[in-house]
Amino acid sequence: MKAFVPRVEYLIELSRASLFSTSATWPAKKPARTRARIKEERWRRCATFRTRGVQGNVDAKTLQSPKFLDMSAEEEQPSRVAIGISFGNSYSSIASTVGGGDPKVIANEEGDRQIPSILAYVDGEEFHGTQAKSQLVRNSKNTVAGFRDFLGKDFKSIDPTTARGAAQPQEHESTVAFSIRDSESESPSTVTVSEIATRHLRRLAASASDYLGKKVTAAVITVPTDFTQAQKAALVKAAKDADIEVLQLITEPIAALLAHDRREDHRPADKTVVVADLGANRSDVAVVSVRGGMYSILATTHDYAVGGLKLDETIQEYVAKEFVKKHKVDPRETDRGLAKMRLESEACKKALSLGSSASFAVESLANGIDFTLNLNRTRYDMLAGKVYGRFVQLIQDAIVKAELDVLDIDEVLVSGGTAHTPRIASNLGSIFPESTQIVAPASDAAAINPSELTARGAALQAYMIESYDTEDIDQSTHAAVTVTPHLAKSIGLVLTGDEFKPIIPAETPLPVRRTVNFTATSDSEAALIRVAEGIRDIKITQPEPKAKQNGKATDNDEDDDEDEDSEEEDEEKRETMWKVGNVVGELALKDVKKGSKVTVQVQVGADLEITMSAMVAGKSGVKGSVPGSAANGAAH
């Protein structure tokens, strides 16, 4: 979805320079970083440009690492093997771009791509992932789960309920720890959350190393947008203790978008995207402006109480009631019964995302009674309606927080395990206009598995930066580089009849350069090119009064009233309109012949200096610039 749709006579093409490369393929193989290789790369690059001239296409290959080598240290570094890690409270996953191709999520030894973030100890032996998860029933005291959000926090600020059913977190010095029997000795030992995270990451890296046949030494790890510096530092330390160098921590919504955008085989569009990360015990929404392949977060919302676990609970409650009806015992009263119900509810929920019915079956649920029950999706969706509503609300809140309207949203990308739920996609479809693309498996056949998005994004980023020096990465991600002025209003051209055509949308980071090409529709002595700011307006068209109905049916007034009330919302038409705002500059272009190609280029510097030029193909053009308002940014 583009922010603006070119009409027939306008062929709007985004500037090659601002977009820089096509999102095509990464180089199949990465060159080893030897001095000879660097020299050769440089030479070849120069040669290409010499033969092609300055205007040559800059393709993905030249965009890759060699350019960074221009200034990097000459000495060789031992090469890294980097993977992407998505580290969640409930599930983690690992991904790698094998041989430079598409990112691939790696399954562990048990064949799981979604690896439960759980560790369990039985007689000193460590279990991880799904094996550890099954220990929640028999050995819950020595099983650690739901611990990611405890990292880098003191005991008072954590929500211990995320560790439900497993070993309870306790205060330990300035951090959080668990008391578990992780060795063969009878007495439990105190293990800090940092140490638990280290063990978890070590297991993840080991699984990736086994798969890749090479020892994994580095990773890009995803974190929520609201992770504090202390949490990030704690995560980096935990990884370091597991012998993993953290190349970069990237945020979950951006990782998901990166993986999603990689799928699209065209130049990155300018778009505004809502990324809804629906996890198990929390949900996070981010509104992101995507401009020329760069991402800026406009607003985020978080709900720490709603997620997939709430959906599991609706199944649990339903089943428990049925069980009580039949056997007069509540299976939730015993820890073991509750643990069994939790595991089965989750399995049942997953089955309901795929099929229209699923069975809930537990052996010896309570008092030694086996229990089986069939649940269909319609009933489940009804039970879960409230939870679905909260997801939708969280997304709406995020859009309001970004001071936008649902009409401004081009795509909604749902990631996280809960995003598999078909009903969530259809509920979202009903609040957004038809032009908004809802990217979820249920509504978009080409959607990437939402559980894999963040890990894939991390793997892509890891691949892009693994050959850089640590210093380069640190400097590039420094605030001095990332904090950037963004356009407050869209810039575009004023067309005949005060119509406005946006060229550069609002929230585009500066500097930016964009070019539009169009074909003149008529001859003219001189055409005026007016560059102005645009104001986005939402036009609301009220439904037309139903004169007919009033005249026709006087006998059933009451029914009519009801109809009108319910239809009003449906028929109220809201659409995006553009108004011409502040005009910035005007250019007069002489002798424009019908059918000749006109190119208009607008460039905005970081100091808000705006340079515009217009050119008729084959002739010289006009150029001018309006100085910016310097450092204080007061433009009025």
Added chain:
Amino acid sequence: PAVPNGWSGEKDFKAVGKLSAATARNIEPVGAHFLAEARRKRHKRTFSEDERI
């Protein structure tokens, strides 16, 4: 494009107004396009200089 009437400007160009003040935001340091941007920034290069290299 509209046709002017009695319009004039130096070298066929007329500056009319200035842009509204920009908002300072954080770009997420992720993706190939960001890396290209970061490189331009650190070397203080413009778009066209960057293309030439």
